[in-house]
Amino acid sequence: MGRRGAVSAAESPASPHRLHLKLMADEKEFRYDPAEIETKWQQRWAADPALYAAEPAASGKPKYYVLEMLPYPSGQLHMGHVRNYSIGDALARHMWMRGYNVLHPMGWDAFGLPAENAALKNNTPPRDWTLANIAAMKRQMQRLGLGYDWATEVTTCLPDYYRWNQWFFLRMYEKGLAYRKKSKVNWCPECATVLANEQVIDGRCWRHEDTIVEQRDLVQWFFRITEYADELLEGLDKLDGWPEKVRTMQRNWIGRSEGTEVDFSLEGSGEKIRVFTTRVDTIFGATSVQLAPEHALVANFTASDAVLRAQVDEMIAEQKKARETGDIGAIEKHGVATGKFAINPYNGEKVPIWVANYILADYGTGAIMSVPAHDERDFEFATKYGIEIRRVIAPAAGGEEPELPFVSxxxxxxxxxxxxxxxxxxxxxxxxxxxxxxxxxxxxxxxxLKDWGVSRQRYWGTPIPMIHCEKDGMVPVPDDQLPVLLPEQIEITQQGGSPLGRVPEFVNVECPKCGGAAKRETDTMDTFVDSSWYFYRYIDAKNSTAPFGRELAGYWFPIDQYIGGVEHAILHLIYSRFWTRVMRDLGLTKNNEPAERLFTQGMVIKDGAKMSKSKGNVVSPDDMVARYGADATRMYALFAAPPDRDLDWQEDGVAGVSRFLGRVWRLVAKHAEAARAGRGQSIEAPQGVTLKLLRKMHQTTAKITQDFEGRWHFNTCVAAIMMLVNELQGADAELSAGEVPPAAMHELLRTLVLLLAPFAPFVAAELWEELGEEGAVLRAAWPVSDPELAKEDEIEVPVQANGKLVTVVRVESGADQETLKKAAMADSKVQSRIEGKTIIKVIVVPGKLVNLVVR
RNA sequence: GCGAAAGUGGCGGAAUUGGCAGACGCACCAGACUUAGGAUCUGGCGGGGUAACCCAUGGGGGUUCGAGUCCCCCCUUUCGCACCA
Known part of the structure; x- marks a missing residue:
């Protein structure tokens, strides 16, 4: 197909001989031009939305739900996205070809702070900015040829989506799973909002790695995720389709620990000091009680003791600072004796009460019993302050007394x-x-695990559907008044407090209960609420009476394969698991887990470092596509490394893949006419070069099929296709001389195109048409490897002497031990190697090798 | 500190079960073709040696006829967790 005079195939149905005639007329004109092919097919696919659409359950096909994590619409896809979607799209296409009813949707995680920041900077309303970005990124995705069902597109910032966030919030409120409390919360000064624990990384904001998160006391809405803590933990054991790494991270995050709470009593008063311990068996070794500086009792002690007060305040400041800078583990342990004593309820023993900087107020009860003999930290502390160290555990095995602390x-x-x-x-x-x-x-x-703080003092998020009435208190917005619409025309400023609080039309409402004047909640929901259930909306995106239909959920869920970055191992993936269980308990779904299998792909790096603007090593997908085409860009993203490993982006590599696709292009074009002639004919008793090529084809098919079924090493799949092409190209003389019958030629090229289809959909579509095949290659049956034809009739077997390679002998593939041994012994190189030596042993592994042990 | 993953040519990587180390590609070198091109095609390409051969998968030991792969010790890198009582 030339640059000039090409007629868009969308206008005229393909002339089967177009390519070939062009080739004859002017061989140089016949050039692989990705831009032209890809534009053509992009248009055709856009005109045929049914191509990538899921079918109803009545189709009778087995269902397959493949999902890639939805992007935040920043306005630009980055290479990480391209990789993520290339993996998912290859899988989706493969499953389509395997005859599955595939659901492959895409959407936009469209609420969030960047839209507000952009609004401040450019004076653009967040909605406009976001929708423009979505349009731009959707164009990029379509340019990449990603096969999504756009009819199910979900945009979380639109009312038809976020109303269901509100609906879920109300259901959770009714069940006591959404509640309000004052608590110490993480505050990012840069975002000017509260963050969930999951959004604080090493004491810094997940969006601003240089911004230290502060602690503030605020009244906030929480989701009671801890209600499901045990279930979330136990569920991990059954999630064997998830990476062990992710499961471990979630286990650590949930951090379940079994122990005992024990009340020590305060000497001279009836007050109790409740401590939590996992080692109540060591309680006779407790030689002090340690309180967190912020423990309620400490305030009582310091009220009458100014010196103590000052010391405790200092510890509080120190803890705060350590928490904010993220080196909580690093501060030196110290403490101060309060002069008070506690009574051990088991033996009535009186032990001193200390306040220590390493005791956390928000874990356990904020108080511990200190057992120096059997705990590292307690030992360190007791040694420093000369507190008694009393051994109360001896090794079960007996023997010498072990050194303290003995923690076993x-x-x-x-x-x-x-x-x-x-x-x-x-x-x-x-x-x-x-x-x-x-x-x-x-x-x-x-x-x-703590309850999930979901209040955000920001504008661009889902309004929390609650009303504060002086008379009736907290009143939920009735369902029939949903959605609580986010006001559109609003001035975004960086003043404190929720921006919605400055919109009187929004704030002032009638109380749904008493009809009196009331005020709306002005906080919005954490954007992780949006992404916790978006994948359920895809299955029923237009439903206006429910978040989604029960029947549909029963059919499509759980997701068969979820694909995304490991950076969501805690945040998104734990919230999603929680949300799925809440929905199950609401009777909306039957599945306990959102996704059967999870795949976490590696990062895309450049020159050994993560791509980032500050490092100036960002590679633009648009640039790659413009230069090498979408097929080459996508195929390189799969070829350069196995999908679970980090991928080093090397532009020369993309050029290499592009050259490869050019070779495929020319190969198929050159022999397309012969192949077309063989359509519908059967291949009879192939031999010679025909047999050799067919064999390679069946081997390649087997290899790629197997990889899709488990290992997912798409890099070696691409390599296998390259080998097949190399082999075909190497036989070019025979192919051109007509030594390969048309039927075989047809089978070879057709299969090559089918194998290529999941990885390079544009080239595959074009060549499919060129071969005169009907219908979409996407709906053609995936080739089946014939083991008989894949089998070699002769194999090369290495011959070793003492484990070192001597030579390679050719034998029939089924050769038995005796034949192999004979063949090896007959070889002249083997002869000269063993001359004058004694053969002690001969190891023959049929089909693998011969090893002579000689002396 | 604890836990996990990884370490193979100049580079990305291959070797799925212990059986020819370096597939496939990049880069590089040589050649062919040529209205010279960032196109295409052919060949070479871990190190040493004229060669027979020898050496080589982070280092050291071990198991085995045979180890990149299994076991032990150590080093390095990346990631996760880290006063969690």
Whole structure:
């Protein structure tokens, strides 16, 4: 196809001989021109929305839901997106060709701060800015030839989506899963809003890595994710289609720890100091009680003690600073004795009460019993301050007394009164029971996971559907008044407080209960609310009476394959699992987990570093597509590394893939006429070069099919296609001389195009047409490898002497041990190598190798 | 500190179960063709050696007829967690 005079195929149905005639007329004119082919097919695909559309369940085909994480509409795709979507699209296309009913949707995580920042900077309304970005990125995706069903597109910032956020919020409020409380929260001064714990990374904002997150006391809305903590944890064990790394990260994040709460009493008062411990078996070794500086009791102590007050304040400041800079683990342990004492309820022993800087107010009860002999930190602390260190656990195995601290639980109790001799495990159980029956404690499970703070003091998010009435208190917005629309014309400023609070028309409402004057909640929801359930909306994106239909969810869920970056291992993926369970309990879905399988792809890096504007090493997808075409860009993204590893972007590599596609192009064009002549004919008793080529073709098919089914090493799939093409090209003389019958030629080129289709959809579509095939290549059946034809009839077997390679012998592929051995011994190189030596042993692995052990 | 993954030519990477280390591609070199091109085609390309051969998968040890692959120790890099009681 030449640059000049090409008629858009959308206008005229393809002339089957077009390419070939062009080739004859002017060989040089026949050049692989990705821009032209890709434009043509992009138009055709746009005109045929059914091509990538999912079918109803009644299609009878097995369903396959493949999902890539939806992007934030920043306005520009980056290479990480291109890689993510190239993987998903290859899989989707493969599954289509395998005859599945594939759902492959795309959408936009469209609420968020950047839109407000852009509004400030350019004086553009966030909505306009966002929608323009979406349009731009959608164009990029279409230019890349990604096969999405745009009829199901979801844009989270539009009312028909976010009204369901509000609807879910109300359902959660009714179930007590959404609640309000005052608490210490993470505050990013740069975002001027609260952040969830999950959004604080090393004490810094997840969006501003140089901005230290502050702690503030605010009244906030929370989702009770902790209600599902155990279930979220247990569910991980069954998620064997998820990477172990992600599961481990979630386990750590949930941080379940089983232990006992025990009340020590404050000497000289009836007050109780409740401590949490995982090692109640060591309680006879408790030689002090340690309180967090912010513990409620500490305030009582300091009220009458100015010196103590000052010391505690200093510790609070220190903890705050450490928390903010993220080196909480690094501060030196220190503390101060309060002069007060606590009574151990098990033995009535009086131990001193300290305040220590390493005790956290928000974990456990904010108070611990300190057992220096059997805990690293307590040991360090006690050594520093000369607090008694008392051994109460001896190794179960007996023998010498181990050095302290002895933290193992493989032990028995000593110096523990009537409990001496019990194993740690037994003692924990026993002491727990005693605490419960004596009403001075109980078994307790503590989690690191905290409830999800969802209030944001920002404009560009889902309004929280709540109304504050002086008379009726907190009143939910009735369902029939949803959505609570986000006002459109609003001035964005960087003043404190929620921007919505400055919009009187929004704020002032009638109370739905009493009809009196009331005020709307002005905080908006965390954008992670949007992304927690978006993939359910795809299946029923136009539904105006429910977030989605139950039946449809039953059909499509769980997602068969979810693909995205590992950076969402905690945030998005834990919230999604939570949300799925909430929906299940609302009776909307049956599945416990959103996705059966999760794949986390590696990062795209350049020159060994993550691409970033500040490093100036950003590669623009548009640029790549303009220079080498979408097919080459996508195929390189799959070829340069296995999908789970980091990928080093090398532009020369893209050029290489582009050259390869040019070779395929010319190869098929050159022999297309012969191939077309062989359509519908059957191949009979192939031999010689025909057999050789067909064999390679079947081997390649088998390899790629297998990879799609499990390993996903698409880099080697592309390499295998290259080898097949190299082999075909190497036989060019025979092909041109007509030595390969048309039927075989047809089969070879047709299969080559089919194998290429998931990776380079544009070239595949064009060549499919060129071969005179009907219908979309996407709906053609994936080729099946014939093991008989894939089998070599002769193989090369290495012959070793003492494990070192001597030579390679050719034998029939089914050759038995004896034949192999004979062939090896007959070889002249082997002969000269073993001359004058004794053969001690001969190892023959049929089909693999011969190894002679000689001396 | 704890946990996980990784370390192979100049570069990206291959070797799926212990069986020819370096597939495929990039870069580079040589040649062909040529209205000279960032096009296409052919060949070469881990290191040493004229050669027979020898050496080589972060380092050291081990198991084995045979180790990039399994085991032990160590080094480096990346990621995650890190006063969680």
């Amino acid at each position: 639980e493989e032990g028995v109790l000593v110096n523990s009164g009537e409990y001496d001799g019990l194993s740690c495990e037994a003692a924990q159980k026993k002491l727990q029971e005693i605490a419960a029956s004596g009403v001075f404690g109980e078994a307790k499970v503590t989690f690191r």
